Amino acid sequence: MHHFNYKNNELHCEDVPVSRIAMTVGTPFYLYSHATLRQHFRAFDDAFGDVHHLTCFAMKSNSNLAILRLFALEGGGVDIVSGGELYRALKAGVDPRKIVYSGVGKTREDMEYALQSNILMFNVESSQEIGLLDDIAGRLGRKAAVSIRVNPDIDPQTHPYISTGLRENKFGIDIGNALEEYSRVAGMKHLVVSGVSCHIGSQLTRLSPFVEALKKLKELISRLKGIGINVSYLDLGGGLGITYNQEEPPHPREYAKAIKEELAMKDVTVILEPGRVIVGNAGILVTKVLYTKTTPLKSFVIVDAAMNDLIRPSLYGSFHGIQPVRLADRGKTKADVVGPICESSDFLAKDREMPCFEAGDLLAVMSAGAYGFSMSSNYNSRTRIAEVMGKGDAFYVIRARETYEDLVRGEKIPEFMH
Secondary structure, X not given: OOOEEEEOOEEEEOOEEHHHHHHHHOOOEEEEEHHHHHHHHHHHHHHOOOOOEEEEEEOOXXXXXXXXXXXXXXXXXXXXXXXHHHHHHHHOOOOHHHEEEOOOOOOHHHHHHHHHOOOOEEEEOOHHHHHHHHHHHHHHOOOEEEEEXXXXXXXXXXXXXXXXXXXXXXXXXXXXXXXXXXXXXXXXXXXXXXXXXXXXXXXXXXXXXXXXXXXXXXXHHHHHHHOOOOOOEEEOOOOEOOOOOOOOOOOHHHHHHHHHHHHOOOOOEEEEOOOHHHHHHHEEEEEEEEEEEEOOOOEEEEEOOOOOOOOHHHHHOOOOOEEEOEOOOOOEEEEXXXXXXXXXXXXXXXXXEEEOOOOOOEEEEOOOOOOOHHHOOOHHHOOOOEEEEEEOOEEEEEEOOOOHHHHHOOOOOOHHHO
């Protein structure tokens, strides 16, 4: 459920007409519903209310400070994958003891920053990373809490680019080697075994891969106990999907029920890392039609948003619903919605039946709250767009649109070229 609905034939974000926001901030822009964000976070977090748990929002999906702040106020933590994400999380007021650091390529500098920030735990992903973290923690006179991210070799049945739990993927340590690595960690002076971690992929629409992974993790925890290694945390990652088109993913209640039934463990705190399921349908991309164009083969709707603003359709072939901001009875047509970038891959929709749009119309690209702005770029020297949050009958610019000056900030022409 989300709070983007038509009232008097005009799309609203909660109680704010989207066209009013467009008149004020210009187009294109991302628009998030505060009520939807809060509702989705609570729906997920409350589903696990009867077990010890910590909901750590996967901030790679959307790292805007205002959104992070909202979840921090709800008692949530975050899952980070870079020093920059740690910086953002701390700026937003996230409790460092609710921050989990994942990712295969942590740098020495980022490890130092995280240790000095007193984060909860590192999800380590390779033997060399374990050795480096022990060395850094020793030099800083600290103990690093460690969870090994294990790769259970489970097919999450999702897009191959967002599958992370197969043996062929770069993530984690093979579950067959995990016991040996845990024994190694337990013998290190500056590391402390805290948990077991797993994340098998994103946009999963079935429960069976989650349950299958949990079974393997429970077996590993049992084997660890057998050699005298106890864990306090079981990090199940994220990955629960949303509806973009015809998908029918399980509700967080169903997901939680399946996990809790299989879990049957009272001596661990479950860490959950939802991202897309919370923010995906809480945001839209609003864009304006610049031109319409018909060739002997196709029709095109040319808009002012592009693949640098929302790359998912170009990168993954992803579906995003396209809706008019103002309803008008002009009939239907089949067309591509494309942007101004000099790439044939610059599209938001292809061969889609949609209303007959005209220049000046506003379009809403739905389900764009996850991996939208966070994956945007300045390709073609396009300024990154504004982000806006609607709350009740008001709206707030939570990231200003970049200027041309922003594009060249930090660049310098050497003196010998003057």
